[in-house]
């Protein structure tokens with residue numbers, strides 16, 4: 419079998435719609451993208467629906483698929499975030515995303531983000547992590563600013579529970595008591611122990627030195643933990659193991675790095691990769707090429723196009739696309755001749771929607787022996803005329819794995 423290597427360059431949320439402000443072009447059509455067009459004209463093109471036409475996906479699900487899993491493998495946002503912030507999680511763990519919040523004495527949420535607390539969150543987490551209630555151990559780790567991840571470890575637990583977070587923009591509402599979402603003993607037990615934990619955490623945090631100092635400075639105390647995004651860590655075979663390959667992922671975003679860990683890929687990050695417009699593309703390209711020397715499959719991720727889509731800033735999104743183009747130019751310059759370079763995205767984030775949509779994204783693959791088609795430009799329109807046609811994310815990824823020589827023959 420001929421084994422070859424692949425780099426997938428992922429522009430988060432790059433897909434968009436024609437916009438009047440951009441002469442009725444999409445940001446990708448409007449942007450100056452000589453390098454993306456080089457990949458398109460030297461390679462094979464197509465349009466990809468992450469799951470199926472018309473189904474919007476989150477960044478976590480979109481990447482789960484780009485790493486080689488199927489939608490039913492999705493473990494929930496909590497486990498992915500836990501892996502992304504470097505927590506140990508085991509199959510069976512119940513994992514939740516959290517916000518440190520400020521509540522008053524009657525349980526009204528005054529601020530879902532505790533004044534966007536930045537300092538002292540590690541000390542707060544230290545105080546309450548490791549608490550045990552009724553045989554369940556709670557592990558808490560702080561992430562960026564007011565965010566944290568909570569792991570429940572024990573027997574007889576379920577992920578069929580509600581949130582304690584009343585969700586934005588509901589400052590001024592009481593926090594929710596966590597409710598079981600079905601009649602099982604496991605769901606009732608999980609909700610009960612979590613509610614007890616949240617009360618104990620509230621008691622400890624209300625008199626925590628970090629919070630006492632905040633109150634003295636006139637800042638909001640982080641005296642409550644709001645939970646959401648519950649998931650149960652499943653027993654998944656890492657993709658690297660399934661394909662018998664070594665994989666690596668270069669990204670600045672913890673969600674993407676979390677999926678990478680799940681998939682058995684080496685997470686590579688650096689504070690210079692900001693998950694925004696000021697991200698260091700030279701560093702990303704250098705690391706992607708360096709990792710490719712030791713790996714079979716490297717994913718390199720850029721977040722900026724998605725942010726500009728959410729913010730409904732078409733011109734800025736076009737600039738983010740041009741940044742992605744420069745990253746791809748650096749990759750093209752030093753790609754080994756016998757490796758493939760693929761362009762992809764996890765979903766569309768049309769500016770006018772300000773959210774992810776279920777429209778397909780353009781894909782392209784160039785490299786040795788590729789069945790080159792007649793497409794000359796990488797964008798949402800031309801991709802539809804390409805040799806790959808319209809395919810699902812699972813089909814696209816399998817196509818890449820096949821080019822790598824990693825898909826077993828059916829039959830004999």
Ligand SMILES: [Zn+2]
Nearest residue numbers: 430431477764
């Ligand atoms: Zn995304």
